[in-house]
Amino acid sequence: MAVILKDIMDIIEKRAPSYLAADFDNPGLLIGDENSSIDSILVSLDIDDKVIDEAVQKRCNLIVTHHPLIFHPFKSLKASNFKERLILRIVSSGINVYAAHTNLDSCKNGINDYLAHKLGLNDISILDDSYEDKLVKIAVYVPEGYEKKVQEALALADAGHIGKYSCCTFNAKGEGTFKPLEGTHPFIGEMGKIEHVKEVRVETIARESMLQSIIQSMLKAHPYEEPAYDVYPLKNSGVKYGFVRAGCLNPPITLSKLCLRVKDMLNIDSVNVVGNPDRIIKRVGLCSGDGAEFIPLAYRDGCDVFITGDIRYHDACDARDMGICIIDGGHFGTEHVYMKELASYIKDELKSRGLGQIDIALSQNNKDPINKV
Numbered sequence: 001m002a003v004i005l006k007d008i009m010d011i012i013e014k015r016a017p018s019y020l021a022a023d024f025d026n027p028g029l030l031i032g033d034e035n036s037s038i039d040s041i042l043v044s045l046d047i048d049d050k051v052i053d054e055a056v057q058k059r060c061n062l063i064v065t066h067h068p069l070i071f072h073p074f075k076s077l078k079a080s081n082f083k084e085r086l087i088l089r090i091v092s093s094g095i096n097v098y099a100a101h102t103n104l105d106s107c108k109n110g111i112n113d114y115l116a117h118k119l120g121l122n123d124i125s126i127l128d129d130s131y132e133d134k135l136v137k138i139a140v141y142v143p144e145g146y147e148k149k150v151q152e153a154l155a156l157a158d159a160g161h162i163g164k165y166s167c168c169t170f171n172a173k174g175e176g177t178f179k180p181l182e183g184t185h186p187f188i189g190e191m192g193k194i195e196h197v198k199e200v201r202v203e204t205i206a207r208e209s210m211l212q213s214i215i216q217s218m219l220k221a222h223p224y225e226e227p228a229y230d231v232y233p234l235k236n237s238g239v240k241y242g243f244v245r246a247g248c249l250n251p252p253i254t255l256s257k258l259c260l261r262v263k264d265m266l267n268i269d270s271v272n273v274v275g276n277p278d279r280i281i282k283r284v285g286l287c288s289g290d291g292a293e294f295i296p297l298a299y300r301d302g303c304d305v306f307i308t309g310d311i312r313y314h315d316a317c318d319a320r321d322m323g324i325c326i327i328d329g330g331h332f333g334t335e336h337v338y339m340k341e342l343a344s345y346i347k348d349e350l351k352s353r354g355l356g357q358i359d360i361a362l363s364q365n366n367k368d369p370i371n372k373v
């Protein structure tokens, strides 16, 4: 059975919703047609000529990347430009390209969650709160006898979560009135006559990001031609997302031992380090890729060390002067490790949704452009 690209996009966006992407970012379907039938998938951190060669050779007509190949608008697509030439090659090879970038950094079970858990951190928290999925209250008026159907539709579409409880609603009985006007086909009552109907006001709470699908689900289950419902914003705290994770090592270990653990975790030969190798590390902050801007945040949080990539000389000097250690596993090193996890997540989801068995390969040609010699 063919798998449609849209189905694969749904799977990736279930884990990394596009609303979590930073404003500057450009994730999503970058090249192709969401109605394409996908033969096999290549997962890679980036795209270069060698990755395209591999996709062609493995007959992969979808490349899923972390870094978006297209970030800024193009004025032309010329073979003489190194970036535009890649796009021309991709298009002429019939390959689709999809990217999950900052939304994959900050989502639940995304890159930074993965690193924090793999490192064995306890009591993991989000330090930067870059996005809050606000909460809304939905109140819908349902004729008596139909409230269960509407409650179920709301719950099925993700409404009604409070802490570790689901399907939460409040139901109050009352009387609704309405007069069907010309051209209506009322479920109850007659045109031109005021009706008094026993109704139930069903209230529930929902994440704003899920509102559209919840309303659609509710409308589908509601018997009325024109269901009456209200949506209003709440001051309750919503679900927080961010790039930076912090947690504790139990038992604490030295900085040098933590370096060994990081190298093992990232499957890399070396890291750059700032700090005394014998310092005892208890609290760890981390952010994959280019996370140096968060060093002061980790310091204020009481982290003994911050793990990231792309540390520049002056970042290292500032960290030394603040008294926070740094482990730099490289931009590629701190992110590439997650690509295998992404590939197996897509594979498992395709299987559990009964969407057929297609090959998903982790790119072997995608290498760190920075070599240590």
Ligand SMILES: [Zn+2]
Pocket: 067, 288, 289, 290, 331, 335
């Ligand atoms: Zn990156």
